[in-house]
Amino acid sequence: MTSVGIERFGGYLPAFRLDRGLIAESWGRGSLGGERTVANNDEDAVTMAVEAGRNALGDMDKGKVEGLFFATTSPVYKEKMNAALLGAALDLRREIATLDFAHSLRSGTGALKAALDAVGAGSMQTVLVTAADCRLGYPRSDQEQAFGDGAAALLVGPEAGAARFEGAFQVSHEMMDVWRNPEDAFVRTWESRFILGEGFMKHVAEAVEGLLKRMDLTADRVARLILPAPDLRTHKRVVKRLGFNPETQVSDPLISRVGHCGAAHPLLMLAAALDTAAPGDLLLLAAYGDGTDALLFRAGEKVRERTPRRTLEDFLEQKIMLPSYARFLSYKGIVETVPGEPFRLIPSATVTWRDRNSILRCHGSKCRDCGTLAFPVQRVCYTCNAKDRFDEVRIAEMEGEVFTFTRDNLAGRSDDPVVVQTVAEFGTEKVRFYGMMTDCVPSEIRVGTPVGLTFRRIYEGAGMHNYFWKCRPLRIGGGEV
Amino acid sequence: MGSIKDEVAIIGMGCTQFGERWDKGTEDLAVEAAWEAFEDAGIEKDLIEACYLSTVMSPIIGVGGTIAADSLKLRNIPVIRNENWCTSGHIALLEACMAVASGAFDMVLAIGVEKLKDTGYPGLGTGRGMHPVYEARRTSPGSFALIAQRYFTQYGLSEEEGKETLAKIEVKNHDNGSLCPKAHFHNRITIEQVMKAPIIAWPLGLFDCCGNSDGAACAIITTAKRAKDFRKDPIYLKGFGISADASLPHFRPDFGWASFEALVTSSHKAYEMAGIKNPREELDLAEVHDCFSITELLIYEDFGFSPRGRAREDVDSGFFTRQGGLPVNIDGGLKCFGHPIGASGLRMTYEVYKQLQGKADLPERQIPDARLGLAHTFGGPPQISAVAIFSNELG
Numbered sequence: 001m002t003s004v005g006i007e008r009f010g011g012y013l014p015a016f017r018l019d020r021g022l023i024a025e026s027w028g029r030g031s032l033g034g035e036r037t038v039a040n041n042d043e044d045a046v047t048m049a050v051e052a053g054r055n056a057l058g059d060m061d062k063g064k065v066e067g068l069f070f071a072t073t074s075p076v077y078k079e080k081m082n083a084a085l086l087g088a089a090l091d092l093r094r095e096i097a098t099l100d101f102a103h104s105l106r107s108g109t110g111a112l113k114a115a116l117d118a119v120g121a122g123s124m125q126t127v128l129v130t131a132a133d134c135r136l137g138y139p140r141s142d143q144e145q146a147f148g149d150g151a152a153a154l155l156v157g158p159e160a161g162a163a164r165f166e167g168a169f170q171v172s173h174e175m176m177d178v179w180r181n182p183e184d185a186f187v188r189t190w191e192s193r194f195i196l197g198e199g200f201m202k203h204v205a206e207a208v209e210g211l212l213k214r215m216d217l218t219a220d221r222v223a224r225l226i227l228p229a230p231d232l233r234t235h236k237r238v239v240k241r242l243g244f245n246p247e248t249q250v251s252d253p254l255i256s257r258v259g260h261c262g263a264a265h266p267l268l269m270l271a272a273a274l275d276t277a278a279p280g281d282l283l284l285l286a287a288y289g290d291g292t293d294a295l296l297f298r299a300g301e302k303v304r305e306r307t308p309r310r311t312l313e314d315f316l317e318q319k320i321m322l323p324s325y326a327r328f329l330s331y332k333g334i335v336e337t338v339p340g341e342p343f344r345l346i347p348s349a350t351v352t353w354r355d356r357n358s359i360l361r362c363h364g365s366k367c368r369d370c371g372t373l374a375f376p377v378q379r380v381c382y383t384c385n386a387k388d389r390f391d392e393v394r395i396a397e398m399e400g401e402v403f404t405f406t407r408d409n410l411a412g413r414s415d416d417p418v419v420v421q422t423v424a425e426f427g428t429e430k431v432r433f434y435g436m437m438t439d440c441v442p443s444e445i446r447v448g449t450p451v452g453l454t455f456r457r458i459y460e461g462a463g464m465h466n467y468f469w470k471c472r473p474l475r476i477g478g479g480e481v
Numbered sequence: 482m483g484s485i486k487d488e489v490a491i492i493g494m495g496c497t498q499f500g501e502r503w504d505k506g507t508e509d510l511a512v513e514a515a516w517e518a519f520e521d522a523g524i525e526k527d528l529i530e531a532c533y534l535s536t537v538m539s540p541i542i543g544v545g546g547t548i549a550a551d552s553l554k555l556r557n558i559p560v561i562r563n564e565n566w567c568t569s570g571h572i573a574l575l576e577a578c579m580a581v582a583s584g585a586f587d588m589v590l591a592i593g594v595e596k597l598k599d600t601g602y603p604g605l606g607t608g609r610g611m612h613p614v615y616e617a618r619r620t621s622p623g624s625f626a627l628i629a630q631r632y633f634t635q636y637g638l639s640e641e642e643g644k645e646t647l648a649k650i651e652v653k654n655h656d657n658g659s660l661c662p663k664a665h666f667h668n669r670i671t672i673e674q675v676m677k678a679p680i681i682a683w684p685l686g687l688f689d690c691c692g693n694s695d696g697a698a699c700a701i702i703t704t705a706k707r708a709k710d711f712r713k714d715p716i717y718l719k720g721f722g723i724s725a726d727a728s729l730p731h732f733r734p735d736f737g738w739a740s741f742e743a744l745v746t747s748s749h750k751a752y753e754m755a756g757i758k759n760p761r762e763e764l765d766l767a768e769v770h771d772c773f774s775i776t777e778l779l780i781y782e783d784f785g786f787s788p789r790g791r792a793r794e795d796v797d798s799g800f801f802t803r804q805g806g807l808p809v810n811i812d813g814g815l816k817c818f819g820h821p822i823g824a825s826g827l828r829m830t831y832e833v834y835k836q837l838q839g840k841a842d843l844p845e846r847q848i849p850d851a852r853l854g855l856a857h858t859f860g861g862p863p864q865i866s867a868v869a870i871f872s873n874e875l876g
Contacts, residue, residue: 345613345616345617346613347613348613351612351613351614352613352614355614359614359615372734373734374728374732374734375732376615376732378728382727382728382733382734383734403631403738404627404628404630404631404634404738405627405630406622406623406626406627406629406630406682406683406684406685407680407682407683408618408620408622408623408626408681408682408683409679409680409681409682410620410622410623410681410682411618411619411620411623411682412618419618419623421618421619421620421623421624421626421627421682423627423731423738430734430735431734432731432732432733432734432735432736433732434615434619434729434731434732436618447630447631447634458614458617458618459617459618461613466613466614466617468614468615468617
């Protein structure tokens with residue numbers, strides 16, 4: 001088999017965190033400790049995957065990407081290619097293979113394995129694998145505390161600059177342990193002793209031991225065991241059973257500061273391990289979900305050069321604490337707050353389709369005659385009136401500053417009434433962008449605040465999600481909303 | 482550019498009580514305004530040859546001219562509806578003036594009517610932009626707050642200083658409105674009240690924003706030549722200017738947000754037609770678009786009432802009060818009348834018309850010897866401005 005592996009990598013965590021103590025206190029239960037990530041109310045699996053994808057791709061030539069895989073158990077559409085939306089927001093080329101992987105906590109590793117196989121077989125050169133999840137545990141359940149929201153992206157290619165794929169061992173096993181029926185909002189589980197003993201522990205062990213045997217390795221040769229687990233105690237037990245040294249060999253399962261991010265979690269932990277891996281390190285990833293996928297990688301020579309724009313540490317450090325459990329419930333759509341003003345714009349599939357290059361791909365128009373860069377795309381130049389003489393330029397990766405803003409109390413949701421309406425200037429050409437500010441503490445925004453752009457939902461209507469770009473502070477403080 | 486100075490005259494006007502007219506519909510308001518205008522002009526309805534209707538959202542978008550035709554029982558004449566956001570009333574009026582000046586019609590009705598209180602929302606809120614994505618959450622207070630923030634930044638005003646200047650404008654407008662029977666609000670307010678009021682869109686608070694109300698206003702226009710056949714004190718159109726500027730300001734490259742070209746050019750086109758060299762000195766009153774306090778402040782500068790960046794000094798000295806050098810919004814403005822969008826331009830014109838005739842409803846708010854008055858609306862994101870200048874004299 002020719003060389004294949006990971007070229008680039010990047011995770012994504014939403015800005016918001018909820019102290020698990022707030023959940024526990026609301027129900028008179030014990031806290032699992034620490035905090036969990038909470039997707040903002042304008043985020044979903046696709047928007048988080050977009051962020052992870054942008055983080056992984058960095059400034060590389062996106063024209064080289066030939067395939068885009070997206071894995072989640074919380075797709076934004078049940079029927080409709082989520083990856084196609086993702087590809088547009090990432091501004092990938094149109095001649096590309098897209099595919100959604102779904103329904104399983106192993107869909108992330110499944111998508112990764114499929115990409116490795118495709119590149120290994122020579123059918124594609126470069127495939128971007130993304131995974132994102134925002135699952136819900138029942139209110140008052142352990143899962144409610146233990147779950148987190150997050151995403152990760154890995155670019156698979158033949159150079160294997162960040163990590164070379166060494167081998168895999170996969171086990172499939174049917175049992176009713178953790179599941180969601182099509183009509184369910186919350187994850188169901190059977191009795192924990194059964195599902196952990198006969199499900200998780202048994203099959204993770206089988207796959208990890210099987211992989212080590214197949215690769216003719218012993219546990220002590222592995223630099224990092226990357227092992228997502230439903231909770232810390234189970235994680236400790238499985239590590240011990242497999243004979244790895246918890247002090248030196250085992251990746252942080254990201255439970256205490258993030259929570260289990262579903263199908264994205266194995267990829268997120270792998271990206272986090274690559275953030276700090278040394279060339280030559282053996283990384284063993286095992287993901288459970290009706291069986292186990294175990295994959296072995298060797299960190300590449302260029303792993304240190306491929307550090308994403310934002311490492312996991314950076315995401316962990318930049319956060320905004322949610323002030324209450326009630327806010328969490330409304331962000332998750334579990335409780336409905338008092339209706340705000342009726343929304344009078346009628347979303348139109350034709351409008352968003354026609355303007356897709358500006359709305360989804362974030363393209364502005366740069367005049368070929370006078371150089372004025374305007375957003376959204378303008379057929380007639382604002383400055384020199386040249387007609388249809390422009391090149392489309394993506395402005396999403398530009399950084400900018402707030403030119404003017406307001407904290408608008410009429411524009412928001414009823415649970416989140418203040419919208420920071422923002423006019424910002426981006427890039428050296430100071431292209432103007434108008435939109436909402438997200439992931440911010442409104443009182444901290446000033447004229448001149450450094451901002452970037454992020455892909456978000458803007459509202460629900462006409463039975464579809466409506467996406468657009470928003471401003472986001474480049475640095476997020478430690479404040480409360 | 483051509484001129485229709487002194488070619489047309491208003492010979493009758495009507496204006497309803499503005500406010501929360503829960504028991505009156507769009508049609509009632511139209512009838513109320515129109516019949517006052519017919520009686521004021523001393524003409525029968527049958528003399529009307531064409532009607533220009535201004536309405537933005539009542540009862541729904543897309544009803545053509547039926548609001549006027551049905552309620553006023555207009556039979557087999559053109560009813561032309563105008564919708565240009567907040568400038569709709571002025572543009573309908575000016576279209577009527579141009580139709581008369583062109584010779585196509587001799588007697589034309591311009592009517593603006595809006596029933597905001599049927600819509601179920603208390604303020605000029607969200608979701609009424611032009612594009613379902615780019616303007617998804619644009620609100621009126623939000624857009625004008627962007628101007629205030631930038632004005633404060635550009636001229637180095639602290640939020641406290643900026644808000645206090647704006648507060649003085651609203652204290653003045655409420656003081657004027659307290660004397661105006663047809664206004665929605667008659668309460669006097671203090672600077673402290675304004676500064677402490679709940680925030681709508683920072684830095685704009687409750688008193689920085691105009692109210693939401695119902696109302697209608699109406700004008701009857703004929704040629705200047707025939708005007709005195711109907712009344713001894715017709716009011717003549719001296720000049721007008723309408724400017725719609727390209728591109729939503731929010732996306733406009735290099736836009737400074739502390740001045741609008743549409744305001745500058747519309748007012749200057751009107752001055753030129755009217756032969757006004759120094760509006761600060763020559764105008765006796767101005768009714769300008771105070772949808773938000775910051776708008777009025779900006780207009781002082783863009784209309785040449787105050788030097789650029791120094792309107793604050795004129796606000797502090799009381800230059801725009803009833804007793805000042807140039808009374809602005811002497812009826813209380815949009816602040817006290819509220820802003821039934823399609824009606825406002827005609828309502829402001831009604832105040833100028835009455836003042837120039839010396840017929841203000843209460844003597845204490847009559848400007849002595851008023852000769853030249855301006856009425857103005859500014860609308861959209863904002864993007865469009867309409868100015869009309871009137872006098873009680875020809876020449």
